[in-house]
Amino acid sequence: MAAWSCSAPLAIGRGFVEAFNQLFHLRQLIKEHTVLAQQLSVSDDGDVSDISQELKSDVIDLVYRHSGIHLGDLTCQFVQTRLRRRLRAVEISSADDYIAFVDRNADEAQHLVNAFTTNETCFFRTKPLWTFLEETFFPELANRPAARMPSFWSAACSTGEEAYSLSMLSKHVFPVLPGNLRPRILATDISTEVLEKAAEGVYSGRNINRLKAVRPDVLDSCFEARDGAFEVAAEIRKPVQFARHNLMEKAPQQDAHDLVMLRNVLIYFSQDDQMKIVRNIVASMRSGGVLAIGESESLSFFDSGLDYVQPFVYRKP
Ligand SMILES: C[S@@+](CC[C@H](N)C(=O)[O-])C[C@H]1O[C@@H](n2cnc3c(N)ncnc32)[C@H](O)[C@@H]1O
Numbered sequence: 001m002a003a004w005s006c007s008a009p010l011a012i013g014r015g016f017v018e019a020f021n022q023l024f025h026l027r028q029l030i031k032e033h034t035v036l037a038q039q040l041s042v043s044d045d046g047d048v049s050d051i052s053q054e055l056k057s058d059v060i061d062l063v064y065r066h067s068g069i070h071l072g073d074l075t076c077q078f079v080q081t082r083l084r085r086r087l088r089a090v091e092i093s094s095a096d097d098y099i100a101f102v103d104r105n106a107d108e109a110q111h112l113v114n115a116f117t118t119n120e121t122c123f124f125r126t127k128p129l130w131t132f133l134e135e136t137f138f139p140e141l142a143n144r145p146a147a148r149m150p151s152f153w154s155a156a157c158s159t160g161e162e163a164y165s166l167s168m169l170s171k172h173v174f175p176v177l178p179g180n181l182r183p184r185i186l187a188t189d190i191s192t193e194v195l196e197k198a199a200e201g202v203y204s205g206r207n208i209n210r211l212k213a214v215r216p217d218v219l220d221s222c223f224e225a226r227d228g229a230f231e232v233a234a235e236i237r238k239p240v241q242f243a244r245h246n247l248m249e250k251a252p253q254q255d256a257h258d259l260v261m262l263r264n265v266l267i268y269f270s271q272d273d274q275m276k277i278v279r280n281i282v283a284s285m286r287s288g289g290v291l292a293i294g295e296s297e298s299l300s301f302f303d304s305g306l307d308y309v310q311p312f313v314y315r316k317p
Contacts, residue, residue, distance in 0.1 A: 051080045055095055059083055062099055063116045066109045067190055068248035068277075069268045071116065082115045114193040118268070121158040123211040124165045125263070129292055132313060133166075133259075137290055138173035141183075141258055150174070150183040153257045155247060155281065156190075156265035160198025160232075160240075161207060163187035166261070167236045168215075168222045186252070188245035199242050201232035247277045251284035258286055263312075264294035275302050282306060285316045 056079050060071045071079065083095065090108060092098045102108050124130045141150045150170075154163040163185050170183045189195050203211075203223075208230050212219060223230040245252055247265065260281050266274045281291060282305055291306060291314045293299065299306065299314060306314035 051076050051083075056080075058095075058099055062102055063112065066102070067113045067116070067246065068273050069113075069116060070270045070273070072270075086112055086115055110192055114191045117189075117191045117194070119158040119191065119194050120264070121161050122207055123161045123168075124214045125162065126295060126312075127214065128310075129312065130165070130169065132310060134169055134173060137259070138169065142174050150258045151253075151256050151286075152183055152185045152259045152261070153253075153284065154185065154187040154261045155245075156262065157187035157194075157198060157242070158189060158191075159194045160187060160201060160242070161203070162261055162263065163198070163240045163242075164201065164222075164232050164236055166259075167239050168218050170239070171222065171236065182239055183258075185240045186257075187240055187242050188252070189242075190244065190246045192244055195242050195244060201237055202226065202229050203232075204229035247280070248273065249280075251280045254283055255286055257284055258289045260285055260289070260291050262291060262293055264297070266293060266297045271301060275304075278302075278304050282316060287316055289316045290314070291316070 053076070056076050059079050060074075063069055063071055083098075086108075087093070087095065087098055089111070090098070090101065092101060102112055152166050152170075154166065157163050166183070166185050170185075174182060187198065189198070208219075219230065222233050222236045224233055225231075243252070247262075247269075262278070262281055266277065269277060278291075278299060285291065290309065293312050293314075295312060297312070304314065306316055309315050
């Protein structure tokens with residue numbers, strides 16, 4: 001028999017099958033959209049109304065189990081918007097199925113954590129802290145009699161601005177330590193998404209404008225202009241090592257750090273977990289080391305074992 005040729009009836013037949021398939025696919029899409037919309041109370045015009053309190057608490061539990069982050073005070077809308085994004089990405093239409101999926105899929109648990117973290121940061125954030133580091137603490141480290149390589153930890157580093165600010169400041173304050181020692185900077189975060197951006201070290205827009213306003217001196221000496229953006233210079237990157245770390249777990253190094261920046265992250269945890277995190281951090285610090293926290297954070301509700309130095313700055317005895 002001759003090879004198949006595309007006769008008119010066959011073409012019509014194929015056209016019919018394709019049209020049927022498309023209709024079927026469309027029906028599936030509509031069905032999934034409807035289930036999702038019902039579960040998440042999303043209206044057809046894309047407006048977001050509140051998810052149920054029950055689903056909100058399930059998601060809050062899920063995020064807590066995988067990060068320790070306490071989302072309790074967040075609005076349903078916030079939870080819903082971020083959850084919707086993940087449901088779409090993994091093409092799961094039921095929130096219950098998604099919750100079960102996260103618990104058996106480490107990659108998706110990481111995506112969920114990435115989606116629920118808040119990563120706001122900037123270079124040299126909170127001027128009085130950087131003045132203290134530049135004028136008091138770094139010179140003290142540079143002048144201590146036994147030369148030892150200083151070690152700093154940016155413990156919730158987000159997209160890297162805090163760690164690179166430490167490196168830029170070190171370049172100015174520690175031009176040459178005995179034996180050419182330069183500070184080492186460990187920079188960690190639970191979000192792999194921000195860590196990728198941090199390691200890239202390329203900044204533009206608002207962050208660079210803010211940097212120009214607070215430290216106009218460093219832009220030329222510590223960055224290289226590239227395609228309308230600014231890339232952190234190799235010399236500034238070199239001392240910084242980025243890694244994933246969950247603050248709810250034991251600190252990666254003990255009795256190691258002269259300075260720990262634990263800024264604008266404690267607010268995301270319950271008081272019990274804040275105590276646990278701070279105790280882990282204190283164990284990672286050398287005696288005489290300094291801990292800096294954020295302006296809206298406090299250690300006054302428990303005995304951290306640290307001495308108060310100035311607002312948001314503490315020292316390990
Ligand atoms: C608001 S940013 C603060 C960044 C920077 N420290 C500052 O003050 O500008 C908070 C960061 O904490 C991180 N984070 C939240 N939970 C964490 C956890 N359990 N372990 C480590 N990092 C966490 C988030 O991913 C986010 O990048």
